[in-house]
Amino acid sequence: MTTTPDLDGLVATLTDLLGERGVSVDLPTRERQSVDGCKLSPILSAKLPLGLADVVAYPSSADQIVAVVDAAVAHGVPVTPRGKGTGNYGQGIPMSGGLVLDTSRARAVVEIGEGFVTAEAGAVMAILENQAWASGQQLLMYPSTAQSTLGGFLSGGSGGTGSIVHGVIAGGEFVKSLDVVHADGSGLVHIEGAEAQEYLHNYGTAGIIVRATVALEPLQPWRAFYASFDDFHDAFAALSEITPTVNPAPRLVSADLPTLAEALPSNPGILPGKASLRAILDEAAVAQATEIVERLGGTVVDVREGAQEIMKLSMISYNHPIEWLQRAHPDTYFHVEVGGAPLLERIDEVHQVYPGAMLHAEGQKGRPIGMLAAEYVSEEEMLAGLERLEALGVTTHNPHQWYVDVRVAETRARKAVTDPSGLLNPGKMPELEVAVDGSNGLMASGKAS
Secondary structure (H helix, E strand, O other): OOOOOOHHHHHHHHHHHHOHHHEEOOHHHHHHOOOOHHHHOHHHHOOOOOOOOOEEEOOOOHHHHHHHHHHHHHOOOOEEEEOOOOOOOOOOOOOOOOEEEEOOOOOOEEEEEOOEEEEEOOOEHHHHHHHHHHOOEEEOOEOOOOOOEHHHHHHHOOOOEOHHHHOOOOOOOOEEEEEEEOOOOOOEEEEEHHHHHHHOOOOOOOOEEEEEEEEEEEOOOEEEEEEEEOOHHHHHHHHHHHHHHOOOOOOEEEEEOHHHHHHOOOOOOOOOOOEEEEEEEEHHHHHHHHHHHHHOOOEEEEEEEOHHHHHHHHOOOOOHHHHHHHHHOOOOEEEEEEEOOHHHHOHHHHHOOOOOOEEEEEOOOOOOEEEEEEEOOOHHHHHHHHHHHHHOOOEEEOOOOOOOOOOHHHHHHHHHHHOOOOOEOOOOOEOOOOOEOOOOOOEOOOOEO
């Protein structure tokens, strides 16, 4: 193992391993593969470019991913793993140059069994959900960016459709086992149980996910449920009641103010000038949800069935309303991530923290969460606003940084063993020990190493 990067040697090795179509040093390709979805953040966008790959590799199987990582380590070249590049926090940007490892061609679905599916890192979440439905099952959760990959979701994601019941990825029951590759020449490593949790949502800094087994559950008869309200307070009240009370539990509940709702793709279920509530409900829960909506002054606009309709609704949840808002109003809005009971109980005060603030709300296990969109402010004003939100009892997360900010000490300790030369996604770990509130993940200080 060399300590001096040997890019020419790595390119030659990768070309022998993957063929000429599996490796690229072309500048437009390197530029395209060096940016992820962090343009959702105007603060991060102002700092781009944050890194440029020297070479991009496209392994097409789990074994090839391992071979590529081993080759990079042998040549002393940093490795930044990448799925579809849909992450919103800069975790896929190669801060130190080197190799961008695009795993999206390694997409084999290895096995679907009773209660589980095993697939390679590049398997697309929407395809896994479709195949689960064909077997009479469903994923416990999948992200709103349903075209993202399994490895990308586990490495950089948090939750999504299904999180009302099952919570978030890390610390939950979703991941059964992982096959990972470290930067120590140990090859493919199989990890199960609690140990697998240490590789989730840390951007591949301690080990790159090559293959994963995640949990399935019996398929339910889902319906896409659309309602409208004249007053967004009533829409949020409906979300607060539907999420914990309808039975069977919802798979998703979202609510938006009219301006946010109008920015979403044209949909007969979303009425102009109205606050919108959307939910994925078990067929048996539709009547109960309808009673709640009508009692709170709303109107049920539409109820649809079918996998395509469910997926369509999923993909206008979580971060996606903010993305559509930014498209409708360019150079106007940023967002912060918020949560906790006071979020809806004190919504008028929450809206006063930033100019032009509007909450996109989501039902979640144990508490509402949301994305608070607001008109552009400076980074200092954004951080001051987070402090004001926390003074209201609202939990916050700053989405305008690219550092690992959960289980930092655990990740650092594992990385010291699995990545002794610091080659796995460098620049994503805090350089200094930072104060991290486990309830909200807000970083208090620190630089990336």
